[in-house]
Amino acid sequence: MTGWLRTLAGVGRLDRALKSTVPLDQEYPEELRTPLVDWATRRGQPGLEPPPVVRAHLERVFADAAKIGRRHGFQRALLLAVPPAAVALTLAVLISSGAR
Amino acid sequence: MTSEDPRFYMEVVDEALAELDKYCRGLDRSANGERLIILTVETEEPLPDIAAERLRSDAARVSEKYRGLRVDTDLLSGQRDLAQLGGRVIHVGPRNPGPVQHPDQGDPEPKVAAHQQRLLTLSQGALSFPQLLLPSPDWLPVRRVEGQYDSAAIALPDWLTSVPRDELIELRLDEDGLMLRRTVLRSEVTVLVNGRPCPPKGRDAPFERPIPDTGRLSMLGPDDRRTDLDYTITPWVDAPLAPGTGRTSEVSDRSYRTVLKVEELLSWLDIQPPPVGDTPRSKVFRVRAPALEQGFAAVSAEVLYTRATASNDGLSRWEWHVKIFRTATPQQADLLRSRFEAQASLVRHGIFGAHGNLASPPWGIVPVYVLDPPETGVADAASPRTVFGAPPTVEHPADARYGEWFGAPLGTPSTCFVVVASPYLDPAQLAPRTLEPIVTALPAFREMARTLDLWHGRNIVHCDIKPANMCLVEQSYTLVDLDSVTDLSKRVTELPYTPPYARAEILLWDRITPLTQAQLKDHDRFGFALVVLSAVAGRDWVLATLLDGQPGHRIADSQEQVHTVLRERWKDPGDGVDWAPLAEVLTQPFDPSLTRRDDWRCEDWLESAISAARAQPKAKEADVQPYRGPYAAAMANVRKECSARGLGMPERLPIVHSHIQRQRRQLARAAQRDWFVLLSLASLVVVIFSVVAIVRSV
Numbered sequence: 001m002t003g004w005l006r007t008l009a010g011v012g013r014l015d016r017a018l019k020s021t022v023p024l025d026q027e028y029p030e031e032l033r034t035p036l037v038d039w040a041t042r043r044g045q046p047g048l049e050p051p052p053v054v055r056a057h058l059e060r061v062f063a064d065a066a067k068i069g070r071r072h073g074f075q076r077a078l079l080l081a082v083p084p085a086a087v088a089l090t091l092a093v094l095i096s097s098g099a100r
Numbered sequence: 101m102t103s104e105d106p107r108f109y110m111e112v113v114d115e116a117l118a119e120l121d122k123y124c125r126g127l128d129r130s131a132n133g134e135r136l137i138i139l140t141v142e143t144e145e146p147l148p149d150i151a152a153e154r155l156r157s158d159a160a161r162v163s164e165k166y167r168g169l170r171v172d173t174d175l176l177s178g179q180r181d182l183a184q185l186g187g188r189v190i191h192v193g194p195r196n197p198g199p200v201q202h203p204d205q206g207d208p209e210p211k212v213a214a215h216q217q218r219l220l221t222l223s224q225g226a227l228s229f230p231q232l233l234l235p236s237p238d239w240l241p242v243r244r245v246e247g248q249y250d251s252a253a254i255a256l257p258d259w260l261t262s263v264p265r266d267e268l269i270e271l272r273l274d275e276d277g278l279m280l281r282r283t284v285l286r287s288e289v290t291v292l293v294n295g296r297p298c299p300p301k302g303r304d305a306p307f308e309r310p311i312p313d314t315g316r317l318s319m320l321g322p323d324d325r326r327t328d329l330d331y332t333i334t335p336w337v338d339a340p341l342a343p344g345t346g347r348t349s350e351v352s353d354r355s356y357r358t359v360l361k362v363e364e365l366l367s368w369l370d371i372q373p374p375p376v377g378d379t380p381r382s383k384v385f386r387v388r389a390p391a392l393e394q395g396f397a398a399v400s401a402e403v404l405y406t407r408a409t410a411s412n413d414g415l416s417r418w419e420w421h422v423k424i425f426r427t428a429t430p431q432q433a434d435l436l437r438s439r440f441e442a443q444a445s446l447v448r449h450g451i452f453g454a455h456g457n458l459a460s461p462p463w464g465i466v467p468v469y470v471l472d473p474p475e476t477g478v479a480d481a482a483s484p485r486t487v488f489g490a491p492p493t494v495e496h497p498a499d500a501r502y503g504e505w506f507g508a509p510l511g512t513p514s515t516c517f518v519v520v521a522s523p524y525l526d527p528a529q530l531a532p533r534t535l536e537p538i539v540t541a542l543p544a545f546r547e548m549a550r551t552l553d554l555w556h557g558r559n560i561v562h563c564d565i566k567p568a569n570m571c572l573v574e575q576s577y578t579l580v581d582l583d584s585v586t587d588l589s590k591r592v593t594e595l596p597y598t599p600p601y602a603r604a605e606i607l608l609w610d611r612i613t614p615l616t617q618a619q620l621k622d623h624d625r626f627g628f629a630l631v632v633l634s635a636v637a638g639r640d641w642v643l644a645t646l647l648d649g650q651p652g653h654r655i656a657d658s659q660e661q662v663h664t665v666l667r668e669r670w671k672d673p674g675d676g677v678d679w680a681p682l683a684e685v686l687t688q689p690f691d692p693s694l695t696r697r698d699d700w701r702c703e704d705w706l707e708s709a710i711s712a713a714r715a716q717p718k719a720k721e722a723d724v725q726p727y728r729g730p731y732a733a734a735m736a737n738v739r740k741e742c743s744a745r746g747l748g749m750p751e752r753l754p755i756v757h758s759h760i761q762r763q764r765r766q767l768a769r770a771a772q773r774d775w776f777v778l779l780s781l782a783s784l785v786v787v788i789f790s791v792v793a794i795v796r797s798v
Contacts, residue, residue: 018761018768033753034531034638040742040756041540049727050735051535058738061760062731062767069768073775077783081776085783085790092790096797 014072021064032057108187109143109151110599115384116141116190117158118398123192124162124169137169142176142189150599150607150651161610187382217336218273219387219431221438222256222317222329224263227445228438229256232336232387233273239281241267242317242329257442257587258559262327264289264319269298277310278333280317292318339428341400345507346379356500358408358471358519369408369471369521371422373505380404380426380506383583387435399435402426404505408521419524421580426506430515437470437518443585444468446560464551465562465579466571471496471519525571525578533638537670537679539713541635542706545628547576549702552628556621559588563620565627566601567634577635588617595620600643601627603692604651618696628702629689630656632709636686637669659690681712734763 028036032053039050050058120139139159141147147155156173163171221230222242231254233240242254244263254271256263266286272279282291282298291298294315313334319327355370380402387399408420427433447467496514503512531538555561564584570577584596595615599607603626609615634642645665646656655661666687670679685708689695727735741759 014768014772015765018764028753028757030532034533035535037531037753037756038535038538040739040759041538048739049729055727055729055735058735058760059730061764062734065764065768066771069771069773070775072768073772074779076772077776077779081780081783085786088787088790088794092793092797095794098797 014069017068017072018065021068109147111382111384112141112143112147112188112190113151113155113158114386115188115398115400116155117162118384118386119190119192120159120162120171122398124171137163137171137192138174139171140174140176140189140191142191144177144187146177147175154608158610217338218278219334219336219435220254220271220273220278221332221334221434222254223331223438224260224329227260227441228434229442230387230435230438233271233333235273235275237272239270239272241283242269242271243267257446263329264321264327268319269317273333274310277313278331279309280311288322290320292316292320334431337429337431339432341402341426341428342509343382344380344402344426344503346404347374347376347505347507349376351504355408356497356502358496358500368411369420369422370411371408371424371519372406374404374406378404383425385436385439399427399432401432401436402506406505407524420521421524423520424502424505425518425520426502426508426512427516427518430513433516433518440468440470440518440520442587443582444470446585446587447582464547464549464576465555465582466522466525466573468520468522468582471521522580522582525573525580528567528570528572528577528635530567530570530634530639532640534636534641537636537682537713539636539682539710542632542710542713544572544575544577545632545635545706546703548579549628549706551579552624553701553703556624559617561586561588561620561624562627563595563623564597564601565624565631566598567631567639568598570631577631586620588620595623597623597627600647600651600654601630604654604657607651618698622692622695625689625695625700625702626692629686629695629705632706633686637666641669656690659687662690663687682709685709685712731767734767737763 035051035054036057039048039054049055116139120137124137139155141155146152152175155175159171159173163169216235218233219230220233221228223229238252240252240254242256244256244258244260244265253267264286267283268285268289268291270281270283272281280293280298293311295318314332315330317329317331319329351373355372358369358371381404383401383403385399385401402425404424404426406422406424408422410420425433425436427436444467447465496519500514502514502517502519503510506512552562562579562582562584563586564581565579569579569581571580572578586595595606595609597606602623605619606615606623630642630646633646646662647654649655651657655665663683666683667680670683685705688705694700738756738759741762742756
């Protein structure tokens, strides 16, 4: 995706926001490192239930990511879609009231 | 090395035994009756049981060697701060000495034999082979030996192939100096001493005469092939080393640039100062003697660890690990240098044999580089001391004062330092414990297994294989810390291993009975099996389960017990896989009768373990319930991508992390898109209604 398209779509801002809210891999606590690698590389079905400590971590990480995504989607819509709608609505109200 | 390191105590034991042996040798034993010798060892923390037990048993055996002597050991601890004395004080005396004195404070015991010892150094190019000699009526043959050589001899390593294997020359230290005679073997080879022919014994008059203290021995074959060996004989200076205090903040913290110039190639290492507060660690090295009865000398040294940055393409890695050694005398520094150069040659010998090209990592064992002492100006090396294949010149800066980094007394000559450099590698991060065997770590040991087999084939052993000595280079584990590399063609008087990564028989070795080659190779193979198991089953688990307890009573000392605990551990780790065949293969090296066989190879064993890991049937996979909680799809994707790439080693956490990040991004983008589309549609509806309203109004 070219730069201006990325800017328009808010991808760069979203990536920056995601990076700023997640720990680096070196910052994983010791009690999480081994179970996480263990679970991630264990053979068998991909959907194997993670150990509680891994599950809690991943659910928190993914929930945060979804929240950030929702917030950015809302902000983007506010910037790009809501203003035309508001203008159109205002015009419609003004013209309708003027016509009467 | 601090008292928290188990090797510290083993070094204390080694040092104490060396002191005891030296003391006993120097005694006049002509008097009748039994004499009592007290060996006092003082440390800050009590010696561990295993070290104390070995000290007592070894001391008793040393006393058995000498008629009329009885040795009692006295172990003291916690009485005073010994940090300034290297953490230990050792004293040997005829009676209880009361307050123990450090050598710096004046040793009351005379060193009777020390002044008689001479250091004979045979050298070829930059490689030298020092040995201690005592005056003796016995002739000592000079020979290249293959395998453990039990008779007294001035032994050269078997890989020094330019020297004939036969005993052509015999040497003896006399009161007049060094005596030489030519044996009757291979009379077609002409032996020259400083250019003078030396006829064989029995032909005409036997050549048996003193030779100069310095000279050259030459062997000229019938095909005009000539081999030169330089020799020097010097008095042995046994000086104590005053402990350094380490670098203080007042000392300049600039780095020193060491330049290596090899033909057209110019490279340099910027050696960084060690961190302020790092105190030098003490080390003890031994100098061998041709005959065990002549004992050995213990050389005390201090070492500082630091980093260096390489510039230019000549050095294939940017970050380097540097050890700087300090000794009491230049002679001892030369000894250390020759020892490291011999070890570097062994490493190059093995690696060249394995790959033919050092410049192509990964290596099974990391190479070492020995640099010249930091003298002012440029020093020409007589033969390669690096892997460049051509003689380099080494230049240290004129103002390099490594003594300041050690906190050594002012005026320490620069020739008392040895600089050893090797590529810096990231230490392996083995998982402390794992739920199931990390079989994907097994292929990473292939290179190490191949190299060990090659070394064993050439009678070279690493001796100190343990998780802490492993690094990860790309996808392969590599062995580092080559202080312990041992050439089995020489008599093994020390075994620098780390407890508990050794078989019980090694831990209980009396240091007098010669170890066989099979035992020493088995020691390496046992260590290799332990590090493989540490990667597969967890480092802490191996330590706590297999290696806990007294030697001979540990689980690792019984193949059957290892098999039982592995089967129990992997009985049902939750992945629905039967790991019994893998456990069966992994326990094989715990049977010494297997690993002492000449045809046992680390590589074959590793390949069979990899095959056993691949062949596991996924019998119970259908029983495993998939996770159906929130974000199940994202979690499943993480597992799918990680396991598809054959990951598994804890070093791969960053890659697992990157897959989690990818799923995170996808989730966030999906949420962003959903909300944007939803609100945009709502806005569009508003716009449409507004336009319709406007049209109707107009």
